[in-house]
Amino acid sequence: MPTYRADINPEAVAIADRKRRRRAFALIFLALLSALVALAYFQTRHYLLKDLPSLPDKRTMWELNLKPNMTLLDKDGNEIGHRGPYIGKPMKLGQMPSYVGDAFLAIEDERFYEHAGIDNKAILRALFENTRAGEKTQGGSTLTQQLVKNIILSPEKSYRRKFQEAVLARDMEAVLSKPEILELYINRIPMGPRVFGVEAAAQRYFGKSAGKINLAEAAMLAGLPQAPSRYNPLEHFDRALARSSLVLQRMVANDMITPEQMQEAKDNPPVIAEAPEQLISDDIIGYVFDLVADQAPELLSDGQQDLIVKTTLDTEKQKLAHDTLTRILDKTAKWRKIGDGALVSVDNRSGAILALVGGRDYSASKFNRAFQAKRQPGSSFKTFAYAAALENGFSPGTIRIDQPTEIGNWAPENYTRRYRGPMTLREALKLSINTIAAQITAEVGPSQVASLANRFGIKSKLRPEYSLALGSSEVTLEEMTRAYSVFANEGLLRPMHLITYIENTSGAPLYTRRTIAGRRVYPVPYARQMTSMLRDVIETGTGHGARLGKREAGGKTGTSQDYRDAWFVGFTSQMTTGVWLGNDDNSSMGKITGGLTPVDIWKAYMIGAHKGQDLLALAAPDPNIDDARAQELAAFYSEMSTAFITERDMASGGGSAAQSAGR
Numbered sequence: 321m322p323t324y325r326a327d328i329n330p331e332a333v334a335i336a337d338r339k340r341r342r343r344a345f346a347l348i349f350l351a352l353l354s355a356l357v358a359l360a361y362f363q364t365r366h367y368l369l370k371d372l373p374s375l376p377d378k379r380t381m382w383e384l385n386l387k388p389n390m391t392l393l394d395k396d397g398n399e400i401g402h403r404g405p406y407i408g409k410p411m412k413l414g415q416m417p418s419y420v421g422d423a424f425l426a427i428e429d430e431r432f433y434e435h436a437g438i439d440n441k442a443i444l445r446a447l448f449e450n451t452r453a454g455e456k457t458q459g460g461s462t463l464t465q466q467l468v469k470n471i472i473l474s475p476e477k478s479y480r481r482k483f484q485e486a487v488l489a490r491d492m493e494a495v496l497s498k499p500e501i502l503e504l505y506i507n508r509i510p511m512g513p514r515v516f517g518v519e520a521a522a523q524r525y526f527g528k529s530a531g532k533i534n535l536a537e538a539a540m541l542a543g544l545p546q547a548p549s550r551y552n553p554l555e556h557f558d559r560a561l562a563r564s565s566l567v568l569q570r571m572v573a574n575d576m577i578t579p580e581q582m583q584e585a586k587d588n589p590p591v592i593a594e595a596p597e598q599l600i601s602d603d604i605i606g607y608v609f610d611l612v613a614d615q616a617p618e619l620l621s622d623g624q625q626d627l628i629v630k631t632t633l634d635t636e637k638q639k640l641a642h643d644t645l646t647r648i649l650d651k652t653a654k655w656r657k658i659g660d661g662a663l664v665s666v667d668n669r670s671g672a673i674l675a676l677v678g679g680r681d682y683s684a685s686k687f688n689r690a691f692q693a694k695r696q697p698g699s700s701f702k703t704f705a706y707a708a709a710l711e712n713g714f715s716p717g718t719i720r721i722d723q724p725t726e727i728g729n730w731a732p733e734n735y736t737r738r739y740r741g742p743m744t745l746r747e748a749l750k751l752s753i754n755t756i757a758a759q760i761t762a763e764v765g766p767s768q769v770a771s772l773a774n775r776f777g778i779k780s781k782l783r784p785e786y787s788l789a790l791g792s793s794e795v796t797l798e799e800m801t802r803a804y805s806v807f808a809n810e811g812l813l814r815p816m817h818l819i820t821y822i823e824n825t826s827g828a829p830l831y832t833r834r835t836i837a838g839r840r841v842y843p844v845p846y847a848r849q850m851t852s853m854l855r856d857v858i859e860t861g862t863g864h865g866a867r868l869g870k871r872e873a874g875g876k877t878g879t880s881q882d883y884r885d886a887w888f889v890g891f892t893s894q895m896t897t898g899v900w901l902g903n904d905d906n907s908s909m910g911k912i913t914g915g916l917t918p919v920d921i922w923k924a925y926m927i928g929a930h931k932g933q934d935l936l937a938l939a940a941p942d943p944n945i946d947d948a949r950a951q952e953l954a955a956f957y958s959e960m961s962t963a964f965i966t967e968r969d970m971a972s973g974g975g976s977a978a979q980s981a982g983r
Contacts, residue, residue, distance in 0.1 A: 388625040390616070392609060394635045395672070395820075400600045401609055407626050407825050408519025408530070410507045413499055415531050419577060420518065421502055423535075423542035426570035429463035433498055437464045437489035464489040466545070467505045511544040512552050525553050527593030535577065536585040539564040553592055561589055599635050604642045607678030607688045608633060608818070615819055619831045627830070630821040632672030637929050641665060641675035644925045649680055649901075652917055657910040659903035662689035663921065664801045665929065666896050671805070671814035671836075674895060674929070687904070694780055694794035695902060699862075700878025700887040700914060702757040703854065704773045704803070705789035706749050709760045710846040712768065716746040716853055725755040727786050732758040735879075735913075749853050750861035752877065754790055761789035775841040776803035777813055791878060800889050801898035807854060807874065808891040810939050811847035812838030852940035858890065865919040866890055868926060872938045875922070877914030884908055888918035893936035895929065897922055 389404025413421050425432050431439050439462045461469070468488045492501065511521035521541050522530040533541070543563035544551050553560040568582040602609075612629055641663045649661055665675040678688035687693070709718075722740045725732055732754045739755070748756035761769055769789060770782040778800070782793040802816045815836055822831040854874030857863045862877045866888065875890020884906055889898040899918040903909065912918075 389627070389825075390609075390613060391628045392605065392612060393628065393630040394599070394633045394638075395631065396635075397630060398599055398635065400631075400633065400635060401602070401605045403609060403613070405514040405516050406520040406524060408507070408517040408521070408523060410517070410826050411503075411519050411530050413503055416518070417531075417533070417535075417538065419535050419571070420530060420533065420538045420541075421506065422571060422574075422576040423538045423567050424506055424545075425463070425502070426574050426576055427542050427567045428466065428545065430570065430574050432463050432502070435462060437462060437491075437493035438486050461485070462489060463505055464492055464501055467501065467508065468492060470510065471504075471508055509545045510548045511541060512548045512554075515548070524595075525592055526590060534585070534588075534590075535568075535581060536564065536588055537590045539567040539571070539585060540590050542567045553590070554595075557592065564590075600638060603682050604639060606682030606686070607690070608638070608676050610678075610686060610688060611676070611691060611818060616822060616831075619819065619822065622830075626825040628823050628825065629819055631818050632667070632670075632674065632820055633676070633818070634674045637665060637675040638677075640928045641677045641925055644928070645677050645899075645921055646680055648917065648921050648924065653680075655910065656912050656917065657903070657908070658901050658912060658917065659905075659907075660685075660689060661899065661901040661918075661921070662693070662797050663900075663925065664690045664798050664898050665925070666801055666805055666816055668805050668808045668814070668891065668893070668895055671802075671816045671838075672820075673816055673818045675897075675925075676818070685904075689900065689904075690797045692796070693900075693902075693904075694796055695885045695900065696791050696793070696880035697795050697800055697887055698791040698878035698880040698885060698914065699752045699754070699757075700800060700876045700889055701773075701791040701793075701795075702749065702752065702789050703807075703850070703876050704776065705757050705761045705764070705769045706745060706853065707776075707807075707842065707846065707850050708764050708769045708772045709745065710849055711772070711843070712764045714745060714760065716849050717744050719744060720748065720756045720759050722748065722753050722755050725758060727758055727762050730758075730786055732787070732790065746853050746856060749876075750856045752857075752862045757789040758786060762786055772842075773803065775813070776806045777816075778803050791880060797887075797898045797900045800887070801896055804875070804889045804891055804898065805896035806842055807847055807851045808893065808896055808938070809838060809847075810844050810851075811840060811842035813841045814838040848940050851938050852942070854890075855938055855940055862915045863888065863890065863919060865915055866923050866926075868892070868923065868930070871930060871935055872940075873926070874938060874940070877919065879913040882908045883911055883913070886912045886916070886918050887914045888922045890922060890926075892926065892930065893938055894933055895926075897926060897929075899925075 387404050389407055390402070391399060392401040394400045429439070431441065465485050468485050472488055496504070507517040507519070510516055511518065512524065515521050515524050518530045518541055521544065522528055522533050522537070525541075526533060526537050530541075540553060540560050540563070543560060543566065546563075550556065551560045551563050565586060568577070568585055571577045572579055572582050608631070612631060616627055616629055645661050645663050649658060652658065660679050661677075662679060663675065663677040664673065666673055676690055678690045678692075679685055706714075710716075719742050721742050722734070724739065734754045735752065740751075740753070743751075743753070743756070745756070745760070747753075766784040766786055766788045770784045770793075773782055778795055780793065780795045780799060782788060782795075785792065798816065802813070805816075806813050817833065819831070820833045821829070823829050851874050854876060855872060857876055858866050858873050863875050866873065866875055871892055873890055873892045875888060878887035878889070879885065885900065885902045886909065887898070887900050890896070899922045901909070901912060901918055901921075
């Protein structure tokens with residue numbers, strides 16, 4: 321039986337129990353609340369700091385958040401094109417008048433030297449003014465925060481991004497000095513459509529360096545960062561001028577300039593410079609720009625994005641090439657069913673590309689038909705079959721018979737479907753005789769012809785078949801032009817190139833092309849003989865429409881099956897130029913051969929391109945140097961051919977030899 325102590329008060333015990341339970345509940349509640357607060361803190365911290373980029377090093381800050389940009393220069397260093405944002409050469413504070421930096425501080429962050437990246441006073445002031453106005457009329461961001469926003473963070477507008485902006489601004493102030501931050505700001509801040517930095521803006525709007533602008537101009541530039549498009553002086557000069565007046569007033573209020581200086585600046589407002597005229601329009605330079613944009617990164621190792629590229633392009637020749645191609649095609653393309661064309665011109669002495677046109681209309685098609693289109697070259701490829709033949713014991717005077725020919729299961733026919741009987745290789749090339757080109761290819765071997773073409777710089781895959789000599793394998797115009805320049809260079813292959821020098825917008829050199837000597841790919845005597853034969857093609861052969869008056873030239877026509885492609889590739893002592901015409905869908909043209917419209921374009925361009933240049937002879941022997949034995953053989957086979965024809969006609973009752981000869 322339980323016993324009870326008389327001195328224990330049950331009510332007091334109950335009260336004590338309730339207190340203990342309340343304390344336990346309070347402790348549990350506090351623990352849960354603390355856990356929730358901690359969870360909320362860490363969740364909020366995670367949300368705010370998620371994907372927060374680390375502060376980059378000083379060098380990297382100059383390149384962050386900029387789209388790639390490229391300026392193109394011609395061979396003389398003249399600007400001929402630009403893509404991407406305009407980024408000026410970085411300017412030190414000491415390279416500019418002191419009022420330039422002061423103007424930006426006065427309007428953007430007058431307490432710049434007093435805060436550590438975040439200005440609490442400015443934030444409270446902006447909050448008060450915005451609340452009173454009922455809309456956002458002021459911002460509390462410091463110059464450092466603006467810099468972080470523009471070069472590191474995304475343009476997202478949210479409290480999360482503002483928090484990250486503040487964190488990074490504090491970090492930036494810890495690693496960069498105030499002058500370094502100000503320099504970075506005025507060199508990287510957006511100051512107009514595709515215009516970044518004070519130097520680019522000064523050049524764009526006033527036609528001078530930021531180191532030479534006056535106070536009025538500095539005030540106008542300082543007013544741009546708040547709304548670069550709204551205050552763009554090229555389109556909204558009055559707005560920009562009103563904004564610059566506010567900048568001047570803030571400079572006076574901060575004792576940066578005197579009232580007299582402000583008034584003088586107001587009395588002499590900035591004069592906007594005329595936009596520099598681009599030497600070549602985008603339509604003319606587009607294909608070149610694309611090619612440079614592809615090639616330039618391959619020449620660099622550090623992934624630079626802001627590039628100034630000096631090219632080998634001759635501005636006048638580029639304009640001439642584009643105008644010639646489009647003008648002649650505009651006259652003939654419709655009724656001749658010619659869809660497009662391309663032209664490449666190269667300096668023989670250096671391999672420098674002087675002009676490049678990848679199509680009639682860059683805005684309609686970015687496909688570069690000079691470098692990207694692989695097409696059948698037709699008879700223009702015969703040149704390499706004859707060049708291989710000379711290496712294998714043939715001579716220009718070697719005799720072969722133009723007659724119906726079968727090589728295995730292949731029976732090549734001449735374009736005219738007529739046969740001329742015995743003739744020299746010189747005559748066969750001049751008249752573009754298919755049967756003889758096929759015969760010598762069979763004798764030399766298609767693989768030998770393909771090997772020689774590869775040595776000459778043709779990199780496309782060539783099928784070693786007998787029809788190779790007639791252009792059955794696809795190649796590019798760029799390859800054909802390079803290969804033909806070997807003859808003009810007496811057997812030397814000089815690499816074709818378009819880029820000679822690259823620097824960044826800071827002026828630091830990134831790439832300089834070394835002079836590369838030509839590589840011997842063909843013996844001099846044979847090269848001279850081939851040049852002589854190709855000269856005959858123009859003087860008295862299928863390319864006679866390409867004659868340049870007193871200027872010697874050599875070249876070859878080419879037409880692929882069913883008139884799908886028409887070519888003319890030719891050279892003088894100074895330059896080699898190739899022209900291609902055809903349709904992108906590989907459909908037939910209206911009986912256009914290499915000796916027609918391609919020759920017209922080539923001739924018109926070459927006449928203009930050689931203006932002012934000396935009349936230099938080709939390195940080619942006279943056709944009469946063919947050996948006496950070859951001449952005797954030619955006469956023998958000619959007499960034999962006449963006798964065969966006479967005998968055939970007599971047998972068929974066709975009449976006398978005299979009658980036969982008179983047909």
